[in-house]
Amino acid sequence: MTHSDQPRPLQSRASGPLTGKVRVPGDKSISHRALILGALAVGETKISGLLEGEDVLNTAKSMQALGARVERTGDFAWKVNGVGVAGFATPKTPLDFGNSGTGCRLVMGAVAGCPISAVFDGDASLRSRPMRRILDPLEKMGAKVISGGEGGRLPLTLQGARDPLPITYTTPVASAQIKSAVLLAGLAAPGITTVIETEASRDHTELMLKHFGADISSAREGVHGRRITLKGQPELHGATVVVPADPSSAAFPVVAALIVEGSDVVLSDVMTNPLRTGLFTTLREMGASIEESEARGDAGEPMAKLRVRASKLRGVAVPPERAPSMIDEYLVLAVAASFAEGTTIMRGLHELRVKESDRLEATAAMLRGNGVKVEISGDDLIVEGRGHVPGGGTVATHMDHRIAMSALVMGCASDQPVTVDDTAFIATSFPDFIPMMRSLGAEFS
Numbered sequence: 267m268t269h270s271d272q273p274r275p276l277q278s279r280a281s282g283p284l285t286g287k288v289r290v291p292g293d294k295s296i297s298h299r300a301l302i303l304g305a306l307a308v309g310e311t312k313i314s315g316l317l318e319g320e321d322v323l324n325t326a327k328s329m330q331a332l333g334a335r336v337e338r339t340g341d342f343a344w345k346v347n348g349v350g351v352a353g354f355a356t357p358k359t360p361l362d363f364g365n366s367g368t369g370c371r372l373v374m375g376a377v378a379g380c381p382i383s384a385v386f387d388g389d390a391s392l393r394s395r396p397m398r399r400i401l402d403p404l405e406k407m408g409a410k411v412i413s414g415g416e417g418g419r420l421p422l423t424l425q426g427a428r429d430p431l432p433i434t435y436t437t438p439v440a441s442a443q444i445k446s447a448v449l450l451a452g453l454a455a456p457g458i459t460t461v462i463e464t465e466a467s468r469d470h471t472e473l474m475l476k477h478f479g480a481d482i483s484s485a486r487e488g489v490h491g492r493r494i495t496l497k498g499q500p501e502l503h504g505a506t507v508v509v510p511a512d513p514s515s516a517a518f519p520v521v522a523a524l525i526v527e528g529s530d531v532v533l534s535d536v537m538t539n540p541l542r543t544g545l546f547t548t549l550r551e552m553g554a555s556i557e558e559s560e561a562r563g564d565a566g567e568p569m570a571k572l573r574v575r576a577s578k579l580r581g582v583a584v585p586p587e588r589a590p591s592m593i594d595e596y597l598v599l600a601v602a603a604s605f606a607e608g609t610t611i612m613r614g615l616h617e618l619r620v621k622e623s624d625r626l627e628a629t630a631a632m633l634r635g636n637g638v639k640v641e642i643s644g645d646d647l648i649v650e651g652r653g654h655v656p657g658g659g660t661v662a663t664h665m666d667h668r669i670a671m672s673a674l675v676m677g678c679a680s681d682q683p684v685t686v687d688d689t690a691f692i693a694t695s696f697p698d699f700i701p702m703m704r705s706l707g708a709e710f711s
């Protein structure tokens with residue numbers, strides 16, 4: 267899906283207290299995985315709470331193009347009838363993943379284990395993102411890149427392996443996308459595929475593979491790492507998946523509630539997998555009032571209700587080893603840090619440079635353009651919080667949903683309004699962001 271229409275700017279201005287109870291949409295990582303594993307399973311998979319954002323809808327279309335039956339049966343309710351491990355058929359047209367790194371990279375892994383070829387493509391942002399990190403291990407497993415851009419950039423044609431090989435692979439950076447691509451290809455290989463990560467990344471693929479019947483285990487490796495072993499050629503069976511609310515989306519109303527005086531917001535069913543909650547840990551260290559209750563779990567994924575009340579925040583140092591558990595949340599953390607008193611240092615953010623945009627530069631530009639003192643030092647971001655933000659700037663979105671949402675959150679409490687140049691990309695991960703924030707009291711116009 268591409269955004270060829272006119273840009274859609276929006277202005278956010280300071281509001282009264284934000285109040286109310288909301289459920290942000292389903293988790294994006296889990297939604298992609300439920301569709302892909304459903305397509306690789308035998309029988310029917312029923313998904314409730316699926317994120318119906320553009321990124322996930324593109325994955326649904328690609329599963330259909332590869333031969334699975336994918337149907338929407340109600341609001342956020344989907345049914346997938348899969349083709350079985352290694353059962354994908356050659357798609358008739360290119361697979362278009364739009365803005366989505368996760369959809370594209372995980373499906374590359376799944377296709378790499380099938381004796382078919384497929385063209386992978388996406389929008390200008392995705393075409394600029396590195397794919398070699400995925401293609402390297404997949405080539406070791408027997409897949410081949412038949413044609414593609416420089417450095418493995420999209421569009422590219424991937425030919426899956428006729429006889430995929432199991433490998434032992436140490437990921438060069440903490441990345442759940444690399445890990446998941448190798449595991450999904452490993453499903454089709456005989457024997458044991460092992461992925462070693464020196465810093466643990468989100469483990470939704472492992473948890474969901476187990477839920478679908480795979481023989482997979484995970485053990486500690488070193489201080490912060492994991493060793494994941496998967497037995498190849500399982501028969502995956504269709505399953506029921508309840509998708510919890512996305513903590514990476516919850517991050518926006520959470521930070522808005524913290525910075526707008528007098529706010530009191532409740533968020534239901536937020537996923538609390540510890541490999542995703544680095545932001546909440548950090549905000550609490552900054553003095554945030556975030557209360558958790560009604561903890562429960564489904565298919566191995568914990569969730570809880572969060573009550574967030576406006577809080578006086580102070581600057582903190584965020585250690586680099588926390589980065590994988592909050593990798594998509596640094597933009598909105600930088601907004602919280604701008605409203606805090608004191609300096610916040612966020613360390614080890616090199617991976618932010620290869621997301622939908624160069625998020626390190628884009629975050630610094632967003633803050634600077636709104637009167638906040640900020641510095642990039644190597645891979646670190648240093649924000650000087652002064653307890654308030656002047657605002658008054660226009661923020662360039664760079665085809666990046668999280669920049670747009672972070673800037674709008676900043677405007678909720680800044681002295682002058684904050685404008686974003688284009689809100690269209692918010693639809694990739696949080697289609698109802700604008701009406702949901704307005705329902706809490708945000709002033710967007």
Ligand SMILES: O=C(O)C1=C[C@@H](OP(=O)(O)O)[C@@H](O)[C@H](O)C1
Nearest residue numbers: 295368440441442443444593594
């Ligand atoms: O596996 C996933 O669902 C994701 C992994 C992360 O990317 P990396 O694997 O590149 O760190 C994250 O930034 C992305 O939004 C979702």
Ligand SMILES: C=C(OP(=O)(O)O)C(=O)O
Nearest residue numbers: 365366367368369594621
């Ligand atoms: C990085 C992100 O997603 P993806 O890699 O799937 O494009 C994100 O949602 O912030």
